[in-house]
Amino acid sequence: MDIEVKKYIYDIQESIHSIENYLDGKRDFNIYMGNKMLRRAIEREFEIIGEALNKIDKITPNIQISSKQQIIGMRNRVIHGYDKIDDVIIWGTIVRHLPILREEINTLLNSSTE
Numbered sequence: 001m002d003i004e005v006k007k008y009i010y011d012i013q014e015s016i017h018s019i020e021n022y023l024d025g026k027r028d029f030n031i032y033m034g035n036k037m038l039r040r041a042i043e044r045e046f047e048i049i050g051e052a053l054n055k056i057d058k059i060t061p062n063i064q065i066s067s068k069q070q071i072i073g074m075r076n077r078v079i080h081g082y083d084k085i086d087d088v089i090i091w092g093t094i095v096r097h098l099p100i101l102r103e104e105i106n107t108l109l110n111s112s113t114e
Helices: 003-023 029-033 036-059 068-080 087-112
Strands: none
Touching (some): 003 036, 029 036, 036 068
């Protein structure tokens, strides 16, 4: 695996861990909605994840990450359409896509060390 791609994958892994730490193991939409700082912090981590996926896609477009285009698209909406951020979509991404992304990233990192 290209060293630059590996660096971006580590960045994604770190942002996933950060989101999980911010939530402190609590997957509660009401807590998320009630804490602006938490929402902004998670949005920032998704910006990082989306940017890293975008850069990976330019270097290695055939890399197997199932929700790559959706996360890149969400990153673009968060950055360029801050006034149109849909908290329900972000929450859905946390609940549905983040666990899968975590597994895919861990698999990529484990396969690159073998």
